[in-house]
Every structure is written in C-alpha cells, then in structure tokens.
Amino acid sequence: MSVKELIWLFKGVMGENAYQQYLDHHAATHSNEPPMTERQFWRDKTDRQDANPEGRCC
Amino acid sequence: MSENNPGREQAGARRVERDEDTDVLQHDPNLPPTAVHVDTEDRGWTPLKVAIWVGIALLGGVSWTMLAIVRGETVNAMWFVFAAVCTYLIAYRFYSKFIERKLLQPNDRRATPAEYKADGKDYAATDRRVLYGHHFAAIAGAGPLVGPVLAAQMGYLPGTIWIIIGVILAGAVQDYLVMFFSMRRGGRSLGQMAREELGVIGGTAALIATLTIMIIIVAILALVVVNALGESPWGVFSVSMTIPIALFMGVYLRYIRPGKVTEVSLIGFALLMLAIIAGGWIAETDWGVAIFTLDRVTIAWGIIIYGFIAAVLPVWLLLAPRDYLSTFMKIGTIVMLAVAIVIVRPEIDVPAFSEFASRADGPVVPGTLFPFLFVTIACGALSGFHALISSGTTPKMIEKERQTRFIGYGGMLMESFVAIMALVAALSIDRGIYFAMNSSAAATGGTIEGAVAFVNGLGLTGVNLTPEALSTLATNVGEESIVSRTGGAPTLAVGIAQIMQGLFGGAGMMAFWYHFAIMFEALFILTAVDAGTRVARFMLQDSIGNFVPKFKDTSWRVGAWVCTAIMVAGWGAILIMGVTDPLGGINTLFPLFGIANQLLAAIALAVCMAICAKKGAFKYLWIPALPLAFASVVTITASFLKIFSPVPAVGYWANHFAFRNALAAGEESFGNAPTVAAMEAVVRNTFIQGTLSIVFVVLSIIVIATAIIATVKAYRTGGGPSAEDPAVPSRTYAPAGLIATPAEKELEAQWAALPHDRKPARAGH
Numbered sequence: 165m166s167v168k169e170l171i172w173l174f175k176g177v178m179g180e181n182a183y184q185q186y187l188d189h190h191a192a193t194h195s196n197e198p199p200m201t202e203r204q205f206w207r208d209k210t211d212r213q214d215a216n217p218e219g220r221c222c
Numbered sequence: 223m224s225e226n227n228p229g230r231e232q233a234g235a236r237r238v239e240r241d242e243d244t245d246v247l248q249h250d251p252n253l254p255p256t257a258v259h260v261d262t263e264d265r266g267w268t269p270l271k272v273a274i275w276v277g278i279a280l281l282g283g284v285s286w287t288m289l290a291i292v293r294g295e296t297v298n299a300m301w302f303v304f305a306a307v308c309t310y311l312i313a314y315r316f317y318s319k320f321i322e323r324k325l326l327q328p329n330d331r332r333a334t335p336a337e338y339k340a341d342g343k344d345y346a347a348t349d350r351r352v353l354y355g356h357h358f359a360a361i362a363g364a365g366p367l368v369g370p371v372l373a374a375q376m377g378y379l380p381g382t383i384w385i386i387i388g389v390i391l392a393g394a395v396q397d398y399l400v401m402f403f404s405m406r407r408g409g410r411s412l413g414q415m416a417r418e419e420l421g422v423i424g425g426t427a428a429l430i431a432t433l434t435i436m437i438i439i440v441a442i443l444a445l446v447v448v449n450a451l452g453e454s455p456w457g458v459f460s461v462s463m464t465i466p467i468a469l470f471m472g473v474y475l476r477y478i479r480p481g482k483v484t485e486v487s488l489i490g491f492a493l494l495m496l497a498i499i500a501g502g503w504i505a506e507t508d509w510g511v512a513i514f515t516l517d518r519v520t521i522a523w524g525i526i527i528y529g530f531i532a533a534v535l536p537v538w539l540l541l542a543p544r545d546y547l548s549t550f551m552k553i554g555t556i557v558m559l560a561v562a563i564v565i566v567r568p569e570i571d572v573p574a575f576s577e578f579a580s581r582a583d584g585p586v587v588p589g590t591l592f593p594f595l596f597v598t599i600a601c602g603a604l605s606g607f608h609a610l611i612s613s614g615t616t617p618k619m620i621e622k623e624r625q626t627r628f629i630g631y632g633g634m635l636m637e638s639f640v641a642i643m644a645l646v647a648a649l650s651i652d653r654g655i656y657f658a659m660n661s662s663a664a665a666t667g668g669t670i671e672g673a674v675a676f677v678n679g680l681g682l683t684g685v686n687l688t689p690e691a692l693s694t695l696a697t698n699v700g701e702e703s704i705v706s707r708t709g710g711a712p713t714l715a716v717g718i719a720q721i722m723q724g725l726f727g728g729a730g731m732m733a734f735w736y737h738f739a740i741m742f743e744a745l746f747i748l749t750a751v752d753a754g755t756r757v758a759r760f761m762l763q764d765s766i767g768n769f770v771p772k773f774k775d776t777s778w779r780v781g782a783w784v785c786t787a788i789m790v791a792g793w794g795a796i797l798i799m800g801v802t803d804p805l806g807g808i809n810t811l812f813p814l815f816g817i818a819n820q821l822l823a824a825i826a827l828a829v830c831m832a833i834c835a836k837k838g839a840f841k842y843l844w845i846p847a848l849p850l851a852f853a854s855v856v857t858i859t860a861s862f863l864k865i866f867s868p869v870p871a872v873g874y875w876a877n878h879f880a881f882r883n884a885l886a887a888g889e890e891s892f893g894n895a896p897t898v899a900a901m902e903a904v905v906r907n908t909f910i911q912g913t914l915s916i917v918f919v920v921l922s923i924i925v926i927a928t929a930i931i932a933t934v935k936a937y938r939t940g941g942g943p944s945a946e947d948p949a950v951p952s953r954t955y956a957p958a959g960l961i962a963t964p965a966e967k968e969l970e971a972q973w974a975a976l977p978h979d980r981k982p983a984r985a986g987h
Contacts, residue, residue, distance in 0.1 A: 176348070177355030178549060180483040189342030206480040210538035212343065215776055217537075217760055219610045220545070220753035222365035222439055222601055222819070 182209065247331045247951040252980060254972035256952040257330030257624075258965045266964075275315070282308025289574070290379060296569040297378070299646045303563065306386055306642045310635045313390035318398065318631040325834065325842040326402050328623035333952040335408045335618050345409070347621040350628060350956065357616045357633045359549040361397070361608045362556075363746040365601025365819075366637055368446055368710035370645035371717075372812060373598045374656065375586040377576035378649050380595050385645065388596070388603030389638035392849035396604065396823055397612045398630035399830040399846055404613035405620055406946040412613040412826055413761070416925070418945045419832045424928030428825050431921035432610070433761055435818040437789065438914065439607065440754040441796035442815040443747045444529070448521045448801055449709035449808060450740050455514035456505035456700055458521070460737055461744045463497035464544070465528070471543035486543070487550040494547065498737050502700055522801045525751070526794040532748075533755040533786045541752050548749045551742045559643050559718065566724040568650040577682055585661040585680070586708075587809050588871040593860040596852075597816030602641025604853060606822025608634065610757075624958035632960070647717030648710075654678075654687030655695060655704070659713050662806025663706040664894035673705040700733030708808040715739035751793075758789045799907050804900035805877075805893075813864065814911060817857050821922040824853040828929030835933040836942030843933070854926055861919035865912060874912035881905045 165173075175181055183205050190199040200208060249256065285305035289297060322328060336347035348356070373381040404410055410418075413432060417425030451457045471490045479485065504510030516524070532540050578584035579591050587598050601607070612630060620626060648656070657680065658666065658673040666673040670689045677687045696704045699719060704712065719735035727734070760776060762785045767774030773781045800807040827850035834843055867873030870880050870893070881904045884892035895901045936942040955973050957966035 173351055173355070174553075175484050176352030177359065177553065178483045178487060178546060179356070180481065181352070182346075183481050185346050185348070186342040189340060189346065193340070193342075203480045206475065207538070209343065210476075210536070210542050213537040213542065216344070217753060217756035218360070218615050219607075219757045220548075220750045221361045221363045221605070221607050221611055222443055222750055 247329075247949055249331065249951060250953060253953060254955065254969060254976070255331075256955050258958075258963070258969055275312075278308050278311050282312065289382060293574070296571045299563055299566075299568045299570060299650065302378075302382060302642055302646050305382070306639055309386050309390065310639065313394075314632060314635060317390060318394070318627050321395065321398065321631075321842075321845055322624070322627050325839055325845050326399070326626075328402065328626060329949075330622050330624050330955070330958070331952055332623055333950040333954075334405055334620045334623055335947070336620055337952060337954060338947075338950040339408060339618075345618045347954070347956075348619040350621060350625045350958075351960065353616065353619050353621075353625075354629050354633055354960075355553070356619070357611070357629050358636050359552055360611045360615065361605070361633060362552060362637045362640055363601070363750050364443060364446060364711070364743050365605060365607070366641035367644045367714055367743060367746075369599040369601055369816065370641050371648040371710035371713050372587050372660070372808075373595055374572065374645060374648045375576060375584045375660070376579040376591055376595060377573050378570060378645070379574040380579060380591055381599055381645050382642070384595055384599055385603045385638055385641045388599075389634060392823070392827075392852060393602075393604040393608070393638065394631040394634035395845060395849055396606075396827055396830070397608050397634040398626060399834075400609045400826050401612040401617055401620075401630035402623075402626045403830060403833050405617035405623065405626060408947045409614060409618035412609045412829065415613065415833070415945075416825065416829050419829055419836070420925065420928040420932055424925050424932075427921045427924040427928070428829070429761070429765065431825060431918065431925065432822065433758060433765070434914070434917060434921075435606070435822050436754055436758045436761075437792040438796060438814055438818045440529075440751050440758070441793035441800065442811055443750055443754075444522070444525050444793065444797045445800040445807060445811065446709040446711050447744050447747045448518050448525065448797070449707065450711040450715075450744065451516070451521050452518040453515060453703070454701055454740075455511050456501040456733075456737055457740050457744075458514040458516055459504050459510070460494075460497045460501035460741055461748075463500075464494065464547070464741075464745060464748070465540070467493045467497065468540050468544040468547065471547065472539040475543060476538050483546055487546045490543065490547045491550055491554075494551075494741065498734065498741055501737060502733060505700060518801045519798070522794075522797050525748075526790060526797065528748075529751050529755050529794070530786060530790045532752040533759060533790070534783060541749075541756070544745070544749050544752065548745050551745055555742050556640055556643075559647070559721070560639075562721050562725045563643060563646055566721050568646070568721060568724075570646070570649045571684070572649045572653055573683070577680075582869055582872055585657060585665055585676075585809070587812055589813065589860075589863065593856040593863070594813060594816075596856040597813055597820055597860050599641065600816045600819035600823075602638050602644075604820060604823050604849065605637075606819050606824070606826055609822065609826035621954070621956045622952070622958065625956070628959045644714055644717075647721060648713055649717075650720060651713065651717050652687075652691065653682065654685045655691060655716070656713060657682070657685070658687060658692055659704055659707045659716070660710075661706060662708055662809055662894075664804060664806050666706045668703075668706050670703070670705055698729055698732045699736035701736075708806065710808075711740060711743045714743070755786065755789050755793070759785045762789060796910070799910060802903060803907050804895040804903055805907075810874075810907070810911065813860065814914060817860050817864070817915070818918055820853050820857040821861075821918050824850060824857060824922055825925045827853060828926045832929045832932040832936070835936035836944060838936070838941035840937060850926070854922075857922065858919060861915050864915045865919070874908045874915060878905055878908035878912060881908070 183202050186205055187199055281304055285301045288301040289305055336345050339345040370381050413429050416428035467490055471486050474486050582588060582590045654677050657677045661676060666676045670692050674687050674689050715736045718739040719732045722735040723729055723732045763773045763776055763781055800811045803810055827846050830846040831850055834846055863872055864874050868876050870877040881892055881901050885901055890898055892901050895904050955969055
C-alpha cells in the first residue's frame with residue numbers, strides 16, 4: 165500500500181471524501197442543475213444530521 | 223439478452239446459479255458481469271495456501287496451549303495477541319464464509335440500497351475499506367476498554383476465552399446478520415425490523431427495551447468518566463478543554479474552511495495534546511488545584527448539564543467536530559497500542575483463574591463466573607448496541623452485498639481485538655495495585671492504609687501490597703491518589719501508561735500517558751453520551767408522536783427540548799444514584815450495563831432468527847439460534863440472580879430488604895453504610911436497580927417469546943412473507959473482501975476498461 169493510498173484511506177475514514185462523493189453522484193445523475201458548493205454541502209450535511217442522529221457505540 | 227446467455231460466461235465471472243431472483247435480475251448486456259462466481263475463488267487450494275492456513279492453525283494452537291495449559295510463573299502478552307489473531311483469521315475465513323454461503327447467500331447481481339436509492343448523501347456507495355473504518359469507528363468506544371478490565375479479577379483465561387470465542391460465534395454473527403438484513407430492507411433500523419417481523423407486541427416491547435437500555439448504558443458510561451475525573455484536577459482540566467476545542471473546530475469547519483476534516487482534526491489533536499500537557503502544569507499550581515479539584519457529585523452534575531446542552535445544540539457546533547476528534551484519536555491510539563504491545567511484550571503474572579473465578583464476593587464486580595463474566599464483558603464479545611449501528615447508517619453505504627461479511631463480521635473482530643488489548647493492559651498491572659484501584663471506597667476507605675489492609679486481607683496468593691507502591695504510582699501518574707479509582711478507565715490508563723513508557727519517555731512520561739489514556743476514554747464516552755441522548759430523544763419523540771402527533775415533528779423546538787430533558791433526567795438520575803451509592807456505584811451498576819447490552823443482543827438475534835425462519839432457512843437456523851440461546855440463558859440467569867439471589871452482594875432485592883429491616887430495627891449503621899442517610903440511599907438505589915432488572919428481563923422475554931412464536935409459525939408453513947425490498951439489478955462492481963482475489967481483480971479490470979460514457983455512476987475516490 166502506497167503512502168498516497170494510505171492518505172486516501174485515512175481521509176475516507178475521517179469522512180473528508182463526502183463532498184467529492186456527492187459531486188460524482190451529482191454529475192452522474194442530474195448534471196443539468198448546478199451542484200451545491202462545498203460550503204453549502206457541508207452545511208446541508210450537518211443540518212441533516214440534526215434531524216437524523218447517528219448512534220455512537222459504547 | 224440476459225446473463226443466462228452462456229456466451230457471457232467467463233472463467234472467474236460466471237453467474238450465480240442458485241439464485242432465486244435470476245429471472246428478475248436482467249443484466250445489461252453492455253456491461254461486464256456484476257458478480258464473481260462464488261466458487262471460483264475458493265477452488266484454488268494451492269499447496270502454498272494450504273501451508274499458510276496450516277501455519278496459522280498451528281500458531282493459534284500453540285498460543286492457546288501456552289495460555290490455557292502451560293502453567294509457568296508468567297505468561298507473555300504475545301500469546302494473547304497470537305491466539306486472538308489466529309482464531310479471528312480462521313473464523314473469518316471459514317465460519318463467516320460458511321454463514322455467507324449457507325445462510326445469507328448475498329448476491330452481487332442485486333443492487334444495494336446505496337445503488338438503487340443513491341442520493342450522494344445518506345445513500346452513498348462507499349469503498350469497502352473506507353466503510354470498514356467508518357463502521358469500526360461507530361461501533362468501538364469505551365465499552366471494550368472497560369469490561370475486560372473489570373473481568374480481569376477472575377484471572378486472565380475466562381475473559382480471554384469469552385472475548386475470542388464469544389466474538390466469533392455470537393458478536394460478529396449478530397453484527398453481520400443485522401447488517402445484511404437491514405441492507406436487504408433499504409437500511410431499516412432494528413426497531414422497524416422488529417415491528418415488521420415480530421408484530422405489534424414484540425415490536426413495541428423491543429422499542430421500549432431499546433429506549434431503557436440506552437438510558438442505562440449512557441448513565442453507566444458517564445459514571446465511568448465521573449470516576450476517572452473525581453478529585454483529579456489534571457483530568458478535569460484537560461477533559462473540559464475538549465469542549466472549547468470542539469467548538470473552535472466546529473466554527474472552523476462551518477465558516478473558515480468547510481470540509482477540511484483532516485486538517486481541522488490535526489489542529490484539534492495538537493490542541494488536545496497541549497491541553498493534556500497544560501493540565502500537568504495547572505495541577506501543580508495552588509490555584510489550579512483549588513479550581514479543578516471537583517468531587518464526583520459536582521462532576522456528575524456538570525456532565526448532566528453538558529449532556530442536555532450538547533443534545534440541543536446544532537450538530538455542527540459540538541457533536542460533529544467532537545466526533546471527528548474522537549475518530550482521529552480512536553484510530554491513532556488503537557494502532558499505537560497494538561504496536562506498543564507487540565514491541566514491549568509485557569510479562570503477565572496474573573493467574574489463569576483467580577480466587578474470584580469460583581466465588582461470588584469479588585470486590586471489583588460481585589458474582590460467580592457464570593453468568594457474570596458474560597455480562598461484565600459485553601462489548602468486545604457480544605454487544606447488542608452494535609445492532610443499532612449495523613442497522614441504519616452503515617447498510618446505506620455498502621457498495622456490494624458480499625462486502626457485508628468483511629464490514630459486519632470483520633469489523634466486530636477488530637473490536638474484539640481492542641478488547642483483548644485492553645485486557646492485556648489491565649493484566650500487566652501488579653495485582654495488588656489492580657485490586658486497590660478497583661475495590662470500592664466503601665471497602666478501602668479511600669485511603670492508602672485502608673487499601674493496603676483490605677487488599678492484603680483478601681488472601682490472594684503472590685499479592686503483597688505496600689503503601690509505597692501505591693503512593694509512588696500515584697506520584698508517577700500525576701494524581702493525588704489512585705485508591706478506589708473504580709470504573710476501569712483509570713486502571714486501563716495505568717496499564718497503557720506502563721506499556722507506553724516502556725516505548726517512549728520512561729517513567730517521567732507516565733503521567734502524560736496516563737492522562738492521554740483518560741482523555742481518549744473520556745472523549746469516546748462524551749461522544750457516546752451526546753449521540754446516545756440525541757438518538758434516544760428522537761426515539762421518544764417518535765413514540766410520543768403516536769399519541770400526540772405534534773411530537774413527530776422533530777424540528778419543533780418545545781418537543782425537542784422536552785424529550786431531551788426527559789432522556790437526560792433518566793440517565794442523570796441513574797448517574798447521580800451511582801455516584802452517591804454508599805456501596806460503590808460501579809460494582810453495583812456495571813452488571814446492569816452488561817445485562818442491558820446483552821439483552822439488546824438477544825433482541826437483535828431473536829429478530830434475525832425470525833427473519834431466517836421466514837426465509838425458510840431452517841437447516842441453518844442454529845447460526846443465530848445458538849448465540850441467542852446463550853445470550854438469553856446468561857442474561858436471564860443474571861437478571862434472576864440480581865432479582866432473586868439471597869446473597870446481598872449479588873441480589874438487589876436481598877440488599878434492599880436487608881437494609882430496610884435494619885432501618886426498621888432502628889440501627890444506625892449497616893454493612894458498608896455508616897449512617898442512616900446512607901442506609902436510606904441503599905434502600906432507594908437497590909429499589910431502582912431491582913426494578914430496572916425486572917423491566918429489562920420482562921421486556922426481553924416478551925421479545926424472545928414473540929420471535930420464537932414467529933419462528934415456529936414459519937416452520938409450520940415452511941417459511942413466511944419476506945419484508946425485503948424488491949430485487950433490482952446492479953450496474954456496478956467491487957470486490958468483496960479486504961484484498962481482491964485474482965478473479966475479482968480480473969473483473970475489476972474489465973469494469974475499469976469500460977469507456978467513460980458507459981461507466982455507471984459510482985462513488986469514486
């Protein structure tokens with residue numbers, strides 16, 4: 165495993181890849197409307213977490 | 223044209239033959255196959271592969287022999303690591319594969335919810351290795367770090383066997399099954415599945431049980447933090463600094479640099495280290511000691527107020543950044559600890575079975591090995607709480623069905639390994655010190671002299687505790703005293719500090735490592751407290767919403783505040799009760815934590831069994847039924863002992879009536895309670911604990927009974943209706959396990975070679 169892959173894995177586990185993931189999804193599905201900006205996306209993400217809490221285990 | 227066309231069949235990529243959905247899953251002829259034939263990858267039993275597995279089996283066998291049969295003066299920690307890892311590998315390769323083939327039969331030609339419901343947000347196909355990390359970070363917390371420490375009083379072998387055998391036959395099976403069934407149902411939660419499979423009565427009992435269990439689990443986790451921070455100015459300072467650090471990170475991520483998660487986590491981590499070091503400076507000043515030395519009741523109230531505020535604040539401000547920090551610390555620390563144990567290889571002189579393995583009067587947690595070992599170590603071997611994580615969040619992100627084995631079963635194996643490391647760290651401490659730290663203040667009087675007299679009076683072979691040993695260790699870890707620091711966290715911190723100082727810094731760094739360990743345990747627990755309160759609040763709002771519809775609206779402020787307050791009051795009351803308990807707190811409450819967690823596991827396994835029965839998989843019903851039977855017997859026996867045992871140390875009601883009678887007889891002190899007020903507190907506490915025991919066991923028996931009824935019904939009719947989402951053909955491919963097999967690589971290459979415009983949407987990297 166190269167260092168680059170390790171960094172990619174670490175960022176993925178931390179959740180940093182979420183915006184890129186969203187962009188990829190957006191490009192593939194409804195590319196006729198503009199995607200959210202990075203700032204909008206992260207706001208939207210945490211605001212959705214407000215309404216859909218995820219458990220953390222003991 | 224469908225995949226049934228033999229012309230499309232290739233070596234290593236043939237269609238899955240025994241598939242009930244073959245006619246539904248029409249494959250797009252322009253795409254490469256979406257599944258590798260299950261059998262091709264296993265047919266290649268080369269001599270090298272055979273030799274490797276024989277080697278793993280031999281090393282595992284030798285390690286178990288060293289642990290279980292050879293009785294030397296000491297045993298090296300490496301044997302624990304080898305025994306665990308070899309057993310995990312064999313169980314993963316053979317048992318989880320058996321479950322996959324015979325019981326679950328995942329089908330990679332079917333799209334997962336992440337594919338057919340893809341929204342780029344909640345439903346987002348995520349690389350299996352990344353998702354493994356996500357899932358592990360969500361399931362692993364303070365639980366596997368605490369239980370094994372407390373169970374170490376019975377010797378090293380009972381805990382080791384239960385952690386390793388328990389995980390492969392029960393814990394990992396539960397996680398895997400729940401994850402798979404939730405994935406087949408669009409990521410539905412355990413509660414929804416229970417209602418669907420068990421009907422209204424079983425479903426409602428499961429919901430109430432889950433809610434009460436969450437309350438007790440949050441309360442006892444909080445109690446662990448309170449006990450670790452009580453009378454410790456250093457700990458109080460550095461842990462409270464996590465709040466401003468998290469707030470700063472939250473603002474940074476929202477307004478300054480959105481999305482730079484790793485960057486902000488690194489900054490947060492640096493600030494955290496600074497907070498730990500600064501804690502040491504402050505604990506040496508008079509004003510620092512004056513401000514930050516707090517008694518346990520004050521800290522408990524602090525956590526209650528914090529818990530309420532954290533649960534009503536927006537997620538971005540406190541919870542999300544704290545979660546990033548917690549994940550960062552979790553991964554870093556666990557890797558660090560594993561490396562340190564392998565390098566330092568501590569010698570362990572705890573006996574395989576201690577004097578307390580066969581007695582009910584252990585000072586750390588009371589009760590005999592059966593059933594109390596199996597409830598003291600819950601997380602790490604079998605944890606019902608995982609069923610809440612394995613249903614819901616993770617299943618919505620799985621890319622291919624067959625990856626559930628790696629993420630569900632494999633993820634739990636990793637948590638079990640964390641538990642083994644915690645056990646090793648606790649075992650590496652001198653036994654006299656271990657008992658001085660973990661016996662309640664009611665027994666030791668909270669003083670060095672009292673602890674020495676108490677521990678030496680236990681009559682343990684090879685234990686000769688001196689006052690100097692306790693005071694030197696306290697000075698080394700930067701604490702006023704380490705006597706009666708119950709709850710497991712301080713003991714683990716001492717163990718980690720001893721191991722780490724062997725690697726970095728020597729004795730001079732012990733205080734830093736000790737507070738580092740306390741810090742990360744507190745961080746996990748406070749994250750669990752925030753998140754647990756929030757989840758419980760939503761569950762409560764949903765339940766009340768059935769009667770008062772307005773409560774269903776989760777954005778309604780009043781409803782949110784009222785429900786949060788109810789939940790916080792619930793766990794807060796138990797926390798205060800534990801902190802002020804004249805009998806010690808942890809030793810009376812921890813069994814309730816384990817019982818609650820295992821009962822939740824029994825509920826989850828019961829739901830899985832009913833689902834398997836409705837699938838008509840009666841031949842392999844024993845896969846969930848075996849751990850279900852064990853968990854039921856253990857927890858129901860433990861509950862009955864807690865309710866009916868005539869031994870006051872074990873039975874809540876026996877204690878309750880003993881103290882009540884003493885009060886009625888006009889006595890002014892009784893047992894470990896020196897005053898009338900303390901006696902009244904014991905009467906009150908044992909009443910609540912006894913009532914909770916009854917509630918848990920009754921609810922669980924209802925759920926298990928409804929599951930058995932559903933199973934028998936399905937058996938009579940040869941199966942039952944399936945609540946799965948309809949099958950949708952997949953249009954993507956990814957390997958199943960950590961390392962792709964040659965057949966998988968070949969298929970991956972075919973997908974990679976597709977021209978860009980024909981490539982289906984896939985979460986990329």
